[in-house]
Amino acid sequence: MNRTIAEKDFKLSKKAMARKDWRKNWQIYLLFLPLAVYFIIFNYIPMVGILVAFEDYSVTKGFFGSPWVGFANFRVLFTGDEFLIALRNTACMAVLNLALGFLPPIILALLFSECHLKPYRRFTQIVSYMPNFVSAVVVCALVTEFFGMSGAITKILTAIGFQEQNWLANTQIPVFWLIYAFIGIWMGAGFGSVIYTAIISSVSGDLKEAAALDGANRWQRIRYVVLPALLPLCMMNLTLSVGTMFLAGWDKVLLLYMPKTYDVSDVLYTYTYRMAFGNSVNFGLSTASGLFQSIIGTTLLIVSNKINKKLTSYGLF
Amino acid sequence: MKKRPSKFVTLLLCTVVLCCILSACGSGGADNDTSFTYVLSTGEQTHFYAEYEDNPAVQYWLSKEWDADEDGKGKKVSIDFITLPAGAESDNINTMLGTGEYPMILDVTYSSEKPVQLYEEGIALDITEYVEQYMPNYRAWMEAHPELGSRLTNMVNGERRYLGLYAVNDAPEQAWxxxxxxxxxxxxxxxxxxxxxxxxxxxxxxxxxxxxxxxxxxxxxxxxxxxxxxxxxxxxxxxxxxxxxxxxxxxxxxxxxxxxxxxxxxxxxxxxxxxxxxxxxxxxxxxxxxxxxxxxxxxxxxxxxxxxxxxxxxxxxxxxxxxxxxxxxxxxxxxxxxxxxxxxxxxxxxxxxxxxxxxxxxxxxxxxxxxxxxxxxxxxxxxxxANSLISNCVVFTNKCEGMDLPTLFTAIDYLYEEDGGAMLKAYGLSAEQVEEFDCQWYRDRNLAEGTYTVGTDENGNTTYTVNPVLVNDQEGLESAAKLNRTIGLSQQKGRQYGYPESKQHWINMWMYYDNTGSIGNEITSQFTTEQQEVVEATNNYVNTYMNRTIPRFVNGDLDPTNDKDWGDYCATIVKYKPYEYCDFVNEILGN
Structure with a gap:
């Protein structure tokens, strides 16, 4: 009884606080309104489209007029001969991308922060950011050239003892996966370092100075002052990267793969693309695949957040 | 004093707006309305003209009057052409169909929904009545090609009906x-x-x-x-x-x-x-x-x-x-x-x-x-x-209902008339037509002599020699000068480009044999919705598997003479049930 009264009082006080807050900050809430409307219109209402995954969708019949087929689209997706291969490639490439691609931006940011020659630092920063602004099509064209039979990287690899070949056509695991991870690092490391650089620059100089006075060398200052400051951001980025690792950047696979290398390069995205858009458009199948990948992504996001929270006490939510 | 004229102007403006809205609402068309919209799957280079209705051959065609009911009162047809942006044709058609903002005449080359499906969904009209009554030239072509004629109709409730009109040729086009x-x-x-x-x-x-x-x-x-x-x-x-x-x-x-x-x-x-x-x-x-x-x-x-x-x-x-x-x-x-x-x-x-x-x-x-x-x-x-005798298809949508369709079909039938619209579609304007139509567009491009000249070969057959200006052009002028993108009959017999003998011989080599075995869109577009779904799924599996496996037979990874390699390949192919496709096609062909 007492507990119920206390809960009621708490609820009342919460309501009163909310009213008070509204009266005091209504302009701020009003400012938030367009953003809320934007998200509702462009992010939440389109979720009705998930229905398509359970329908034999026809553009003329629309979301609510197309025949309901239940899980038929998922059955087609999961029973395809190449589904398991695509799933394996997606998972392996995603893990490899994360494993190889997570640290370079941090290392680069640390290097930038420790470089005291300003013009050189600025130049290298700009050079490292630039690949991020090159379109995937151009990047893939460059990769095709560099890794082709007479490409520059092929020549280097041949010089150090590898067989001369078109590396993109190599069907050995993990050649294609490594090339793909390399592209991700080349494109994203520089730009990814921006946020870490910003955090490092916000670390108090007094702390570093105090550490130096206490006899800490440069490496120890990084280890005991800078890295602890970066840890929360690293954990947040890691959580987000794990959540989106199944979804991001597969357009490059589409541009680089070929039937010869399907066994090692086909991912869920490209597999679905062929299944849904190979001969003509199958909206149901593509939406089912998208939904499947979103569910995996969300699950990974929640799990990785929990693990992060448990291990480092930093979490997104 | 000042307020009165202001109120009057406001009232006047409101009336104008209301009239505009009402007139727009009424644009669904009356049965004497001959203004149509037509979506083309492909256009011409924009440096020739921005809108397809600016094509001189189109203008020539649309300048004519058509007396469908033979009462001595001819009517002109007006068509507003819409060209789909290259590379996004399918998306645009899907958007049109999804939003209901589709045109009266729709080229279905890039549509994911074919004539039968569009008819089943109530979008495409059954035009049998109009084809039979107002299109003698179209039917004449079908009668002249009995082996292909049946492909231009669709099976609806056990009857063959016309659900679309096709662009056709009287002979195979020269190979490209x-x-x-x-x-x-x-x-x-x-x-x-x-x-x-x-x-x-x-x-x-x-x-x-x-x-x-x-x-x-x-x-x-x-x-x-x-x-x-x-x-x-x-x-x-x-x-x-x-x-x-x-x-x-x-x-x-x-x-x-x-x-x-x-x-x-x-x-x-x-x-x-x-x-x-x-x-x-x-x-x-x-x-x-x-x-x-x-x-x-x-x-x-x-x-x-x-x-x-x-x-x-x-x-x-x-x-x-x-x-x-x-x-x-x-x-x-x-x-x-x-x-x-x-x-x-x-x-x-x-x-x-x-x-x-x-x-x-x-x-x-x-x-x-x-x-x-x-x-x-x-x-x-x-x-x-190779180019087929039958190419792109258009359907007439329910937006045409209530319009003057007899006049429209009479006008379109002209495009199937040999030595008439068929020449406009195959070549463009002749010298006489350029003169008659006072076509500055042609003159500006050194085509005052028309797009072709008529002659006779050694066997007494009529020949049509393409203007060298068009033969030597690399920018697409030949296509832009004629009615290349609409439906109609393209008259190919007797076409000559005036190439050197050796070049013409090599082109003839490409067409040395009759291409009787290819299955054209006019057949596959007759699949029902269910058949289409089966075919799509099968083709996806078969194509992917073959694209991965056949190169291995060529490069020696697999040996075609080895019974095991060949047997494994055959067993996998059969697993995908590719022969259902044949059943569907044979059903359409009446086998």
Whole structure:
């Protein structure tokens, strides 16, 4: 009884606080309104489209007029001969991308922060950011050239003892996966370092100075002052990267793969693309695949957040 | 005093707005309304004109009056053309259909929904009544081609009905591409297979003359044995010239062309085709296809085929490794009309340039005389990539309801009239029409003499020689000057381009055999929704599997003569049930 009264009082006080807050900050809430409307219109209402995954969708019949087929689209997706291969490639490439691609931006940011020659630092920063602004099509064209039979990287690899070949056509695991991870690092490391650089620059100089006075060398200052400051951001980025690792950047696979290398390069995205858009458009199948990948992504996001929270006490939510 | 005129103006403006809204609401059309909208799947280069209705041939057609009910009162038809943006045709059509904002006449070339499906959904109209009453020329073409005529109708509730109109030709259009080979290398590096004497060849003006003879005794490569002799010469030429990144033959990355081509000279293409009895078949696991693969496997092992052919997946079948081909490092390839003769010579007289003195000739699909069983040999090719007699289809949507359709169909029927609209579609305006229509657009482009001149050949047949201005143009003027994108009959018989004799001969080689085996869109567009779904799913699996497996038969990873390799391949193909497609097609063909 007492507990119920206390809960009621708490609820009342919460309501009163909310009213008070509204009266005091209504302009701020009003400012938030367009953003809320934007998200509702462009992010939440389109979720009705998930229905398509359970329908034999026809553009003329629309979301609510197309025949309901239940899980038929998922059955087609999961029973395809190449589904398991695509799933394996997606998972392996995603893990490899994360494993190889997570640290370079941090290392680069640390290097930038420790470089005291300003013009050189600025130049290298700009050079490292630039690949991020090159379109995937151009990047893939460059990769095709560099890794082709007479490409520059092929020549280097041949010089150090590898067989001369078109590396993109190599069907050995993990050649294609490594090339793909390399592209991700080349494109994203520089730009990814921006946020870490910003955090490092916000670390108090007094702390570093105090550490130096206490006899800490440069490496120890990084280890005991800078890295602890970066840890929360690293954990947040890691959580987000794990959540989106199944979804991001597969357009490059589409541009680089070929039937010869399907066994090692086909991912869920490209597999679905062929299944849904190979001969003509199958909206149901593509939406089912998208939904499947979103569910995996969300699950990974929640799990990785929990693990992060448990291990480092930093979490997104 | 000041307020009165203001109120009056406001009232007036409101009335104007109301009238505009009401008139727009009424634009659904009255039965005497002859204003239509027509979505074209492809347009012309915008530097010729921004809107398709500015095409002089369209203007000429639409300037005419049509008396559908023969009451002596003619009416003009007005059509507002909408051209789909290149590369986003399908998306645009889906958006139109999804939002209900589709036109009255819709070209379904890029539509994911075909005429039957659009009819089932209540979008496409059944136009049988209008075709039968107002389109005698269209029906005349169907009667003249009884083997194809039935393909222009759809089965609806057990009856054949007209759900769309098709663009048709009276004869196959001239090929734009086919197999090309370096005739100059044969002259330079080959010898007469019978006498062992060296060959000679030279240009006589624009005409190439040589004394090349193939092992079969023909002056063109007709048999696979001719090709093997030729490819061997190319290999020697490449070796002599010190080319390290060249090869004798370029093939498409899956190792085959789904339309047939090389394979049909082995008796059956790998995919679907119509046999001599008019029955749809699938060649996936036939001994004919196996013989083809045995041939390719041998050629690859001989070092004749591009060693990286299966890595060129981003190339189109008629533009495989253009860098090497145009640099003069390839002996034979699938090429285009513009490369025949010496057009690829970019040496500027530099003898060290590999394109110096190049002579590109056209070859027919070869006949197998070496590989496989007797059933696979000496089969005349019958299925290859070529323009069909039937091309794009339009449907008339429910937006046409209540419009003056008799007048529209009468106007469209004119486009099927031989020596009438068929000439507009095939060529454009004649000199008389340019004069009559006072066409400045034509005059500005040196076409005052019209797009063609009429003559007679040695057999007394009428010929239509295309204006050289159009033949020499590389910008698409020929297409822009005629009614190329609409439906209608394109009159091809008697067409002459005035090419040099050798070039015309090589083009004729590309069309040496009748293409009777290809399955055109006019058939596949008749699939019902359920059939379409089955076909799509099957084709996805079959194509993916074949694109992965066939190159391995060519490059030696798998051996087509090995029963286990071949058996495994056949077992997998059969698992995908590819022959349901044949059942559907045979049902449409009435087999």
């Amino acid at each position: 591409g086919g197999y090309c080979y370096r005739r100059d290398w044969i002259v330079k590096y080959g010898t007469n297979p019978e006498t062992g004497a060296a060959f000679s060849g030279h240009w006589d003006g624009d005409n190439w003359i040589d004394d090349v003879v193939f092992p079969s005794g023909n002056t063109d490569p007709i048999y696979i044995s001719d090709w093997e002799w030729m490819l061997d010469i190319f290999a020697k030429a490449i070796e002599n010239l010190g080319i390290t990144d060249g090869y004798a033959l370029s093939i498409y990355y899956p190792g085959y062309l789904g339309t047939g081509d090389f394979m049909s000279g082995f008796g059956a293409p790998s995919s679907y085709y119509i046999d001599e009895n008019g029955v749809c078949q699938g060649g996936f696991e036939t001994e004919n296809f196996r013989a083809y693969l045995e041939c390719m496997n041998t050629w690859y092992a001989n070092g004749w085929i591009d060693p990286q052919f299966d890595e060129r997946a981003s190339d189109m079948f008629y533009m495989v490794n253009t860098a090497a081909t145009f640099a003069g490092k390839v002996g034979a390839w699938y090429g285009q009309l513009g490369t025949l003769g010496n057009a690829m010579d970019n040496s500027g007289g530099d003898t060290s340039n590999l394109t110096n003195g190049i002579v590109v000739a056209g070859a027919p699909q070869p006949i197998n005389d070496i590989y496989g069983t007797d059933e696979c040999k000496y089969q005349e090719p019958f299925a290859y990539y």
